[in-house]
Amino acid sequence: MAMHKITVTVNGTPHSAEVESRLLLVHFIRENLVMTGTHIGCDTSHCGACTVLLDGEPVKSCTVLAVQADGRQVMTVEGLEQNGTLDPIQEGFMQEHGLQCGYCTPGMMMTSYALLKRSKQPTEDDIRHAISGNLCRCTGYVNIVKAVQYAAAKQQ
Amino acid sequence: MIPATFDYHAPSSLADAVALLDKLGDDAKVLAGGMSLLPMLKIRLAQVGHLVDIGRIPGLDYIKEEGGTLKIGAATKETALERSELIRTKYPILLDTAAVIADPIVRNRATAGGNLAHGDPANDHPATMLALGASVVARGPRGERTIPVDQFFKGLFTTALAANEILTEIRIPTPPARSGGAYVKLERKVGDFATAAAAAQLTLGANGAIEKAGIGLTNAGPVPIKAVEAEQYLVGKKPDDATLQEAGRLAAKAANPSVDRRGSVDYKREMARVLTVRALKAAVRRAGGQ
Numbered sequence: 001m002a003m004h005k006i007t008v009t010v011n012g013t014p015h016s017a018e019v020e021s022r023l024l025l026v027h028f029i030r031e032n033l034v035m036t037g038t039h040i041g042c043d044t045s046h047c048g049a050c051t052v053l054l055d056g057e058p059v060k061s062c063t064v065l066a067v068q069a070d071g072r073q074v075m076t077v078e079g080l081e082q083n084g085t086l087d088p089i090q091e092g093f094m095q096e097h098g099l100q101c102g103y104c105t106p107g108m109m110m111t112s113y114a115l116l117k118r119s120k121q122p123t124e125d126d127i128r129h130a131i132s133g134n135l136c137r138c139t140g141y142v143n144i145v146k147a148v149q150y151a152a153a154k155q156q
Numbered sequence: 157m158i159p160a161t162f163d164y165h166a167p168s169s170l171a172d173a174v175a176l177l178d179k180l181g182d183d184a185k186v187l188a189g190g191m192s193l194l195p196m197l198k199i200r201l202a203q204v205g206h207l208v209d210i211g212r213i214p215g216l217d218y219i220k221e222e223g224g225t226l227k228i229g230a231a232t233k234e235t236a237l238e239r240s241e242l243i244r245t246k247y248p249i250l251l252d253t254a255a256v257i258a259d260p261i262v263r264n265r266a267t268a269g270g271n272l273a274h275g276d277p278a279n280d281h282p283a284t285m286l287a288l289g290a291s292v293v294a295r296g297p298r299g300e301r302t303i304p305v306d307q308f309f310k311g312l313f314t315t316a317l318a319a320n321e322i323l324t325e326i327r328i329p330t331p332p333a334r335s336g337g338a339y340v341k342l343e344r345k346v347g348d349f350a351t352a353a354a355a356a357q358l359t360l361g362a363n364g365a366i367e368k369a370g371i372g373l374t375n376a377g378p379v380p381i382k383a384v385e386a387e388q389y390l391v392g393k394k395p396d397d398a399t400l401q402e403a404g405r406l407a408a409k410a411a412n413p414s415v416d417r418r419g420s421v422d423y424k425r426e427m428a429r430v431l432t433v434r435a436l437k438a439a440v441r442r443a444g445g446q
Contacts, residue, residue: 002163021164021207022197043157045195046347048261057235057264063194064265067164068211111261132346133259 006070010035011079019066025059026050028066029076037077037106041135048134051107052076058111060133077106080113088151089113098147100138107134112148122152159197166209170216170295170324173208178297178320180206186322187211188231188270191262192279210322216269219243226328230269235260237268247328248442249337249357253284256339259347272308273323275315275379278349282309282380283372284339287355290328296321309379335359336442340435341374342427344418350375351418352427354407356435358395360443366390371403371436376411376428383407386432395440404433 002021007014010033017032029038029052038061041049045063052061053075080087089109092098099105108131115122115130122130127148128141136144164187167173177184183205187193196202210216216231219240226247228237237243237254244251257263257271257280271281272292285305292303294317308316317323331337337357341350353374361367369390371383386406393399408429415421 002161004164021162022159024158024198027158043198045191045258045262048259051261058261059265060261063190063198063262065164065190065194067166068190068209070166130260133261 004067004070006067008066008069008072008074010074011076021065021067023066024062025052025054025064025066025069025074026061028069029061029074032066035076035078039103039106041103041107046135047104048107048111048131049104051110051134053110053114056114056117058114075110077109080109087113088154089116089148091154092147092150093144096143096146096150098139098144104134104136104138108136108144112151115148116152116155120152120155122148124149157198157200159194160200160203162197162204163206164209165206166212168212168214170210170213170322173210173213173322174295174297174320176206176208177322180208182319184208184319186273188273189233189265189267190270191258191266192270192274192276216324221246221330224330226330228268228326228328230267230273230323230325232268234258234263234266234268234271238263246330247337249284249288249339249355249439252339253280253355256280256341256343256353262347268326269323272305272326273315273317275309275311275313277309277312277378277380278375279380280339280341280350280353280374283353283374284337284355285326285328286372286380286382287337287339287357287370288328288331289357289370290326292323293325293327294318294321295324300324302327306382312378331357332359334361334443334445335368336439336444337370338435338438338442340431340438342431349418352376352411352413352424352431354428354431354435356432356439358390358436358439358443358445360395360440360445364445365392365394369403371407371432373407373411373428373432376413376424378412381410381412383410383432385410390436395436395445400433400436400440403436404429407432
């Protein structure tokens with residue numbers, strides 16, 4: 001069993017651990033760091049529930065090895081809130097009822113957060129395109145799109 | 157799902173990576189973006205003793221034109237192709253292709269080199285590279301060699317790469333004036349493999365006739381298919397509707413799809429025909445023809 005010493009900075013805090021080669025990033029986050037905001041959905045890189053930011057870009061953490069994140073920056077849903085203030089994307093999902101069961105929500109928010117970092121005034125098409133790798137089985141996406149639009153407007 | 161245990165190596169230079177592969181032999185696989193390999197390891201379709209991650213090797217991520225050739229570093233992410241001004245303006249067929257691979261999040265990790273080196277006929281770049289007449293550079297213990305893409309795919313998940321070679325660069329001849337290409341894919345949903353897809357690249361002569369034609373088909377057989385008969389038929393002809401329809405018919409003849417949940421053999425072959433015609437029509441438009 002090959003073990004590796006890694007240090008991954010998660011939401012600004014460096015975490016060091018000795019991990020197996022085959023440990024997936026999502027398990028490192030959920031089990032080693034006990035940060036369970038990041039969900040495991042399909043576990044096959046289709047659904048996007050496990051989406052986190054790796055060096056600022058959304059990735060599906062069920063299909064990244066923890067060792068691949070060594071020395072890199074990870075941001076999870078727990079990193080959105082700052083000093084008790086919700087990020088505009090979180091506020092948007094709340095105000096526009098962008099969730100029902102909530103399972104896809106962490107991934108949806110991380111993907112949308114990254115979109116809004118790159119594009120200040122995304123069109124509805126841009127938003128739908130950006131979240132096309134995040135599946136929601138409850139909402140029909142209408143309120144999710146509104147939630148992202150809310151956050152975009154708030155950030156103006 | 158958790159992969160069977162393996163050892164992980166992250167060499168910091170190409171020379172170290174090649175030396176490792178040379179030492180480890182068949183028991184090692186190259187890990188690039190991991191968007192095909194990691195799912196296969198997780199569902200245990202594949203099992204390896206060692207992964208050699210080339211993701212930490214600097215200098216494998218670039219898109220540049222040099223001496224009449226477009227050069228794409230093997231570790232270039234699909235997202236980088238999508239965002240590249242050079243690709244958008246001069247190589248729209250590559251934008252067509254990159255933009256329909258998996259989904260936008262997967263494309264943040266997936267690499268152009270991996271898409272070819274994986275040797276999966278359902279991947280999208282192979283057909284486009286066949287249409288463009290591309291070649292790949294392979295680096296091994298005895299240096300580099302260049303392999304034309306039409307000699308690269310040997311069988312399902314099997315390529316011309318030796319166990320101790322790494323695909324380092326994709327080379328595409330810059331098409332001359334009055335050239336155009338397009339990639340058209342039919343998929344059930346975002347992220348799915350193609351039910352069928354076709355790439356077409358054309359160069360028109362001064363008289364409006366086709367001078368050069370390249371056609372590739374995705375997921376139409378055990379290897380990516382170059383529709384040679386259709387290509388040869390087109391050369392010297394005006395790209396009118398009847399000619400493009402006949403080329404579509406010939407391309408479909410070259411298709412050898414298998415039945416799965418995406419459709420029957422007949423349906424897939426018919427879709428290969430329709431999509432070839434659509435790709436050809438878009439290629440003609442982009443080449444400045446009618």
